[in-house]
Amino acid sequence: MRYLFGFLCVCALGMVPVVGCSETSPNLCEGVECEDDGNECTEDVCNPADGTCGVPVASGTICSGGACLDEVCTALVSVNGIVYLNDVETPAEVSARVSVLGTSLSTTTDERGNFSFGSLPGDWFFQVSKEGTWGEIELHTVLPTGPTDLSFSVFSDALIAELAEMLMIDVDDTKGWVWLSFDLPSGEGGETATLSAPYVGAWTWDADDNLVLSDKLLPGVAEDLTFFSVGLTDELTVMPTGVDGVNTCELRYPDVAHPVMAKFLTSVAIGCTPL
Secondary structure: OEEEOOEEEOOOOOOOOOOOOHHHOOOOOOOOOOOOOOOOOEEEEEOOOOOOEEEEOOOOOEEOOEEEEOOEEEOOEEEEEEEEEEOOOOOEEOOOEEEEOOOOOEEEOOOOOEEEEEEOOEEEEEEEEOOOEEEEEEEEEEOOOOOEEEEEEEEEHHHHHHHHHHHOOOOOOOOEEEEEEEEOOOOOOOOEEEEOOOOOEEEEEOOOOOEEEOOOOOOOOOOEEEEEEEOOEEEEOEEEEOOOOOEEEEEOOOOOOEEEOOOEEEEEEEEEEEO
């Protein structure tokens, strides 16, 4: 018997191969020589999974014609926008970092919060961050025709602390918040959603613009519902629920798993239509 990588395995003639025994795992790349395939979006090395040549580079890797996407050098599309700082004082533009999650594409805004950079076309999560703030993660469609104009926000630590004090809740910097934005045909109230990740609670606004703890929208003009202290995950699913007899609510981007990160608000757009 032998120990390999922490697993006890038995490699003996005539026995069924056991995962972890190197003697039963042939090297599919042995003797394979990979030539230059002329594709900037693949590495000319052998893939040990199947013994073939050409390993895709990460999406967003810069190539001569733009950036790599699914092994193809794809032209970048201009994305413009602005980042606002929400603070205890008057909101203002702010210098921040804007990046496309899952890629190496990113930029830094100017001092007034304006930014412009190249992104790959398609549906992408944009992550906006700045030291001393809670950042934002939001899904947007980048059209191949471009340019795409976007607007984001970051929220100062002081503002988050003030909100927590008003709601009498604790701020957990190791968890995230999920910010649901409902596009409502009316202010009946009662719309909500189910999250696949654990959370501590939720808050919204009442008709008098007061912060209140509630996991449902209240009658009035409020269209935002924020879940706080949400467990971190790369695969959060959100299932919106309308009000019986009033409306139905659906995600703007259905069947999409959202990331939840520490000290970030993950924005989710929901549309509701009257029955």
